[in-house]
Amino acid sequence: MRGSVFKRCQCRDANGKRTKSCRKPHGSWAFTVDAGRDPATGKRKQITRSGYRTRDTADAALTKELASLDAGTWLDDRGTTLGAWLDQWLDELTAAGRAVKTVANYRSHVRDAWKPELGGVLLRELRRRHIERVLAALAAPLDGERAAGNIGRRIARRSPATIEGYRRTIRAALSAAQRRELIAMNPAVGRMDSIPSLASDDDPIVWQPEETARFLEHVYDDRLSALYELAAYAGLRRAELCGLRWADLDEDGAGLTVRQTIVSVTRKQVTPEQAACPVCGAEHVGRLFKMPKSRKGRRWVPLAPPARRALARHRQAQQVERDFFGKDYDDHDLVFCRPDGVPLRPDGVTVAFETHVAACGLPVVRLHDTRHGACSLLLAGGVPIEIVQMILGHSSPEITRRVYAHLMRKIAAEQVKEASKLLTQHRPDRKDL
Incomplete structure (x- = not known):
């Protein structure tokens, strides 16, 4: 017998044992099936299923279970919800x-x-x-009714x-x-x-080049103006900007390598060991040092001349802050940090960016949307999609095409327009062409 159906009820025979032939309309039906031997223990493995209201439904369930065993598709979830x-x-x-x-x-x-x-x-x-x-x-x-308090955007x-x-x-x-x-x-x-x-x-809102230029001029005198320059020209993510170190920049300033990020977390999301800073050992509340999420995230990124000049100005200003704090400067080798060297809170960077956007009257975008603008500039400049993919840290060019399809449509239309001139310049000037 590979399986059997039986009734479960509280009725007992003269010897006090549960009867298997109760005909009263109560209880439920169940079945037991022989599932072979457990490979871990070598013992016979029997599975019981219960809760069927009639014998027919229990029989049908047993037949289905045996069919799964015969087909090799039977699995035991061990009653796990x-x-x-x-x-x-x-x-x-x-x-x-x-x-x-x-x-x-x-x-x-x-x-x-x-x-x-x-x-x-x-x-x-x-x-x-x-x-x-x-x-x-x-x-x-x-x-429906929404809870009061600071629980995110409505x-x-x-x-x-x-x-x-x-x-x-x-x-x-x-x-x-x-x-x-x-x-x-x-x-x-x-x-x-x-x-x-x-x-x-x-599709995300992306600033036009003249709007991005207007924003960068607006923040030119801000402490973190170089951060915004890198976001606009290099397309770095917020966590990558916050975790960037001076040691990650090339000696000749041609580019940088993304090796470290700082992400925003709460105390409940990390263990004390994870929260400990790898540099000073202290816990920086709301900040977590970590490696880039994937191998593609650990990448070299070229730097445009305006971004290089912004970093040079920023380094001089940071040296003044280092001299002011002296031995109290908490050096983490970070390019972007608080005046005393302590790492920035990523959420605070977002708030500062949004404040600047509102002040200069530009269309409201997220800090992450400046990354889209950087991609748009690269594509418009004729940089191959495979190179754009590597600069942005996507795992494949297909992801870049899918994410930025809305940007590529406009660029493709402009390129087709320019290409068509190769033919139309040899045709007579007609109003319908």
């Missing part, structure tokens, strides 16, 4: 030293959506429709990119479960119909 697996998965990521910000994002998605909605569902019973239902709820308008609804982030979290968690043979297939893989398509008007 999605909520329990998500907790285990997050703990494993933390123990493995995954990026603090990445794990923090995963935790927020698990806390806000996946555990409240699907935490009690067994892994073996999780289906694509469950994932779609949660994503559809995330895509709905946010028209928005009417989540963007498709935000909802896709929630999907990536559950997909990563279930992929790990699949690798451990807790599930046979990942229901979060593939296109999800409940995630809205990204509309064309969701």
Whole structure:
């Protein structure tokens, strides 16, 4: 016998043993299936499933289980719920030293959506429709009561990119479960119909060259003017700007190498060991020193002449600050830091940038959008997409094409216009050409 169906109830025979032939309309039906031997212990492995209301449904479930065994697709989730697996998965990521910000994002998605909605569902019973239902709820308008206080921007609804982030979290968690043979297939893989398509008007706002020039002139006398120059010309990320050291610059000033970043964190997101500064050993609250996230992030970036001149001015000004603080200067070799040498808080850099944008009356953009502007300049200058990809730190040119497709459309149109002149210059001047 590879499996058997039996009834579970409290009825007992004359010897006090549970009866297996009870005909009363109570209790539930269950089955036991022989799943072979456990490769770890060598012992016989029997799996019991219960909770079926009739014998027929238990028989059907047993047949399905045996079919999975015969097809070689049977897996044992050991009764693990999605909520329990998500907790285990997050703990494993933390123990493995995954990026603090990445794990923090995963935790927020698990806390806000996946555990409240699907935490009690067994892994073996999780289906694509469950994932779609949660994503559809995330895509709905946010028209309910909002909590008071400083809890972030108030928005009417989540963007498709935000909802896709929630999907990536559950997909990563279930992929790990699949690798451990807790599930046979990942229901979060593939296109999800409940995630809205990204509309064309969701393209980021990018300053035109004259607007970027106006901003740089506005901040020329600011302490961190060189930081904004590097963002505009080199396309560095905020964390890369905050973590840049003088030792990372080439001796001839031709470029720099991204080797260190400083990201914004809370105390709850890091352990005391992670929070310790690698230079002074102290904890800089809200700041975490780390290596670039990927191998492509550790890259050489060329510096345009205006950026070189800005860095030279900045170095002279920083030397004045060093002389003023003397032995009290907290030297971390950082290019951009507080006047006393302490690392900048990345969030504070964003606030300062937004204040300058508002003061000079330009269209509101994020600090990260200056990176888009730098890409636009490189593409407009004829720099090959493969070189732009390396400068920006993308893993492949395809990602650069996808992220900046909206910029490349305008540049491609201008290039086609110039190319067409090679032919039209040999044709008569007609009004319809």
